[in-house]
Amino acid sequence: MPLQLSIATEDDIPQITKFQFAAFHPENRMHRLIYPSPLPVxxxxxxSTIQRTLKAWREDKEHITWVIIKDTDTKVKDLFGDGKEKDRVIAAAKWIIWPPGETLKEGETRWPDKIDAAWVKKSDDPEKPNFGNGAADDKEYVEWVMEEFFERRRERIVGPAxxxxxxxxxxxxxxxxxxKMLVRWGTGKADELGVKAFVEASxxxxxxxxxCGFMMVEDVVLRGGKVNKKWEEYGEPDWGFMVREKRGKN
Structure with missing residues (x-):
């Protein structure tokens, strides 16, 4: 079963999206807030998630690279794409790369300070509510979580990275x-550029x-009940903010 690494195209996003939900939903709290869904998905x-992913990619193709791993011995029909038989995509990573020498334009920012969680909607089927103790149906709560998430990016991911x-x-x-193949692709790119690498780890x-050389900066646990009493039972989204110090170029 040879596994082959390659740069993704837009045609690979439907396969990626399907196993993304299989990998993360509903156990990962952050995923079910960003991509609320009933079970089964x-x-x-x-x-709709395919379209969200493609929109974000098209808006910043200058910086975003999707990398994939294929099982070249296995063919699948991509029912959410063009329906043609293709090598099976079995893993994927989205790397965002800001090379040295690049500066932000006036008024431009990498990370928003305010979030409009317009994607948060109640399930269309009352018999199949979104999974997550109600949190995935609460727009205000999701906006608070995402603003906490991006605040750490604004503080720490600056300059080339x-x-x-x-x-x-x-x-x-x-x-x-x-x-590991996907992570090493990105750390290799970081070393080539001589910049730090970051990840928010589950x-x-x-x-x-x-x-792969990352170290913990902050073990984040968001306790919404301390901010708003009605969020007390919504669980505690958590992740590890990790950094890999720059290597390679001086």
């Missing part, structure tokens, strides 16, 4: 080295990132 949510924004593997292919991913 309906085709309508997969399709690379950021691992998304990294996921099809659950059928866990522990076969695909994730608890499950921290060991992988540590093995």
């Amino acid at each position: 309906p085709d309508s949510i997969i399709s 690379v950021l691992l924004d998304v990294c996921c593997t099809d659950p059928e292919y866990h522990r076969r080295g695909a994730g 608890p499950e991913g921290r060991r992988l990132y540590e093995s």
Whole structure:
């Protein structure tokens, strides 16, 4: 079963989106806030998430690179794409790269200080509510979580850098080295440029990132009940803010 790393095209996003939900939903609290969905995840949510992902990519192709791992021995029909038979994509990473020498234009910012969580809607089917103790239906709560998330990026990811924004593997292919291949692609790019690398790690991913040279900066746990009493039962979104110091170029 040869695994092959390559740069993704837009045609790969439908396959990526499907196993992204399989990898993260509903266990990962941040994922179910950003991509609220009932269980099982309906085709309508997969399709709308594909469009969200493509929109974000098209708006910043200068900085965003999607990298994928394929199982070249396995062919699949991509039911959310063009329906043609293709190599199976089994893992993917979204790297955002800001090279040395690049400066922000006047009024431009990498990270917003205010979020409009327009994607947060109640489930279309009252018999199948969004998963997550109501939190995925609460726009105000999701905006607070996302503003806390981006505040840390604004404070820490400045100047030249690379950021691992998304990294996921099809659950059928866990522990076969695909994730490490994707992370090493990005750390190699960081070393080539001589810049720091960053990642917001899920608890499950921290060991992988540590093995690739990342160190914990902050173990983030958001306790909404301390901010707003009605958020007390919404769980505690958590992640590890990690950095890999610059290597390579002086």
